[in-house]
Amino acid sequence: MVDNNAPAGGIVLSRLSKSYGQVHAVRSIDLTIAPGETVALLGPNGAGKTTTIDMILGLTHPDAGTVSVFGRPPAAAVRAGWVGGMLQTGSLLEHLKVRELVTLMASYYPHPLPVADVMRLTGADEFAGQLTTKLSGGQAQRVRFASALVGNPDLLVLDEPTAGIDVAGRHEFWQAMRAVAGQGKTVLFATHYLEEADAYADRIVLIAHGQIIADGPATEIKARAGARMIRATLPGIDLAALGALPGVVSADRHGDAVLLSCSDADTALRALLASFPAARDIEVRGGSLEEAFLELTADEETADAVNVHATAGAVAAGGTR
Amino acid sequence: MSTATHFKYEIVRTFRNRIFYAVTLALPLVLFYAIATGQRSATQDGVSFPLYFMTAMAVYGAMFAAVSPGARLARDRSGGWTRQQRITPLRARTDIAAKVVTAYLIALPSVVLVFLAGVSLGVRLDATQWLELGGLLLAGLTPFIALGIVLGYLLSVDALTPAIGGVVVLFALVGGVYGFQLAHSGPLFDVMKAIPSYWLVQAGKTAFGGGSWPAQGWIVIAAWTAVLVGAATLAYRRSAVRG
Numbered sequence: 128m129v130d131n132n133a134p135a136g137g138i139v140l141s142r143l144s145k146s147y148g149q150v151h152a153v154r155s156i157d158l159t160i161a162p163g164e165t166v167a168l169l170g171p172n173g174a175g176k177t178t179t180i181d182m183i184l185g186l187t188h189p190d191a192g193t194v195s196v197f198g199r200p201p202a203a204a205v206r207a208g209w210v211g212g213m214l215q216t217g218s219l220l221e222h223l224k225v226r227e228l229v230t231l232m233a234s235y236y237p238h239p240l241p242v243a244d245v246m247r248l249t250g251a252d253e254f255a256g257q258l259t260t261k262l263s264g265g266q267a268q269r270v271r272f273a274s275a276l277v278g279n280p281d282l283l284v285l286d287e288p289t290a291g292i293d294v295a296g297r298h299e300f301w302q303a304m305r306a307v308a309g310q311g312k313t314v315l316f317a318t319h320y321l322e323e324a325d326a327y328a329d330r331i332v333l334i335a336h337g338q339i340i341a342d343g344p345a346t347e348i349k350a351r352a353g354a355r356m357i358r359a360t361l362p363g364i365d366l367a368a369l370g371a372l373p374g375v376v377s378a379d380r381h382g383d384a385v386l387l388s389c390s391d392a393d394t395a396l397r398a399l400l401a402s403f404p405a406a407r408d409i410e411v412r413g414g415s416l417e418e419a420f421l422e423l424t425a426d427e428e429t430a431d432a433v434n435v436h437a438t439a440g441a442v443a444a445g446g447t448r
Numbered sequence: 449m450s451t452a453t454h455f456k457y458e459i460v461r462t463f464r465n466r467i468f469y470a471v472t473l474a475l476p477l478v479l480f481y482a483i484a485t486g487q488r489s490a491t492q493d494g495v496s497f498p499l500y501f502m503t504a505m506a507v508y509g510a511m512f513a514a515v516s517p518g519a520r521l522a523r524d525r526s527g528g529w530t531r532q533q534r535i536t537p538l539r540a541r542t543d544i545a546a547k548v549v550t551a552y553l554i555a556l557p558s559v560v561l562v563f564l565a566g567v568s569l570g571v572r573l574d575a576t577q578w579l580e581l582g583g584l585l586l587a588g589l590t591p592f593i594a595l596g597i598v599l600g601y602l603l604s605v606d607a608l609t610p611a612i613g614g615v616v617v618l619f620a621l622v623g624g625v626y627g628f629q630l631a632h633s634g635p636l637f638d639v640m641k642a643i644p645s646y647w648l649v650q651a652g653k654t655a656f657g658g659g660s661w662p663a664q665g666w667i668v669i670a671a672w673t674a675v676l677v678g679a680a681t682l683a684y685r686r687s688a689v690r691g
Binding site for chain 2: 184185186205206207208210211212214216217218219220221222223227230231232234235236237274278284
């Protein structure tokens with residue numbers, strides 16, 4: 128586990144709970160983030176990621192439990208200028224140009240970064256003179272990132288920072304993010320992309336139905352969650368024979384295609400090609416987040432776990448069509 | 449950390465909203481000339497009609513200017529920017545102070561333009577009287593600024609536009625802004641005298657007579673301001689935290 132004897136204390140959530148009417152958005156979450164860690168809060172929509180983040184930022188009061196940000200309550204940490212955040216929703220302040228908005232955000236903080244540097248790092252300098260209301264979704268997202276960053280906060284909280292950005296934009300965003308995280312900041316970001324969490328976080332906290340269902344180094348979570356899948360076109364083959372191949376956990380058929388869930392995809396692929404040279408259109412890919420949830424919640428027997436199962440299964444089924 | 453930047457950009461934002469600014473400046477002028485031109489020699493409420501109506505139209509424009517920060521607040525809030533702002537070290541009172549300053553920056557030129565229009569239709573006051581009149585108008589705006597902020601925190605953008613328009617028109621009507629008084633005695637008159645816009649419109653008369661409001665005028669303005677600032681604080685707390 129993490130060392131939380133550091134004087135700065137990091138971020139500590141203790142038995143944190145929040146309900147909206149009948150909906151238990153967050154159920155007794157315990158989580159400690161050490162200073163300097165980059166942590167991904169990974170989960171499907173409705174898992175409680177945003178509610179958790181809002182409580183860390185002091186935007187929502189917990190029903191029970193506490194949040195401590197570097198040893199202080201969220202509101203005090205925010206007032207001290209220790210926190211920068213990129214919220215999931217929200218338009219930018221209107222009637223301002225991009226550079227003006229970032230300058231304004233910098234002025235709120237005691238030790239801001241140079242505006243020009245942040246504009247360059249985030250790529251917002253390309254449209255610095257545009258009004259905030261005349262930006263594309265990807266541009267607005269860069270401005271939001273620049274706004275969160277320019278105050279030079281110790282904790283950077285990003286709620287689904289790449290939602291609505293195209294693949295190239297995502298890549299650029301994470302490159303900039305990496306440069307920032309390298310400077311010793313504590314970063315917490317929410318995402319529903321396993322690949323993002325895997326590629327950019329030291330540690331993944333998997334959350335579903337308001338509870339933490341797994342917490343560990345990215346590689347470990349991915350190994351537990353992300354069994355790799357091999358898909359190949361291979362008509363008329365006995366599924367049992369495929370399932371018996373080394374490295375294969377289970378086999379499924381979708382028409383002429385077979386889908387192999389693997390514990391060791393390399394071994395399985397070699398065995399598949401050796402035994403079934405007719406196999407073509409071969410694809411190897413990481414398991415989806417939905418498959419990860421099925422995997423991780425498989426042994427839980429509460430009604431809630433069954434619900435997660437059903438929902439995740441439906442999404443996965445929808446996603447493969 | 450510097451609050452000067454926040455004030456600066458709050459002002460920049462106000463003046464970039466050109467349509468709003470132009471309408472706020474033009475509407476009272478247009479109404480003033482349309483109605484007062486034909487009644488230059490009439491009298492109203494003991495003073496010349498142009499003086500009465502000039503004051504009334506200055507009040508009208510200034511009231512719209514005063515509630516306008518509330519409209520901006522509602523837009524910032526509905527767009528989600530207030531939440532973003534709330535996770536920065538900026539204090540809400542700095543933001544409110546900046547919005548009050550912008551209200552005065554819109555109200556002041558609006559009042560001056562209407563005064564100039566008054567002069568063009570023959571209104572003559574000496575320098576002290578102009579300053580007294582202008583000073584009373586700006587001092588009497590405080591409850592309306594607070595009212596705008598209350599509405600800005602409580603209402604959605606869709607609800608706010610008609611609400612603000614309706615409230616200003618109602619205060620204008622009861623205060624005698626439209627060139628006639630609803631009553632000169634009786635219970636309705638007592639109600640009017642408890643309304644801040646009544647005293648604003650009366651500022652023309654008091655300044656012409658060389659004085660300020662009677663104590664009752666100051667008490668009404670101060671009481672409305674106190675109540676609405678209290679309400680604005682509650683509204684802020686209510687909107688500050690979800691759930």
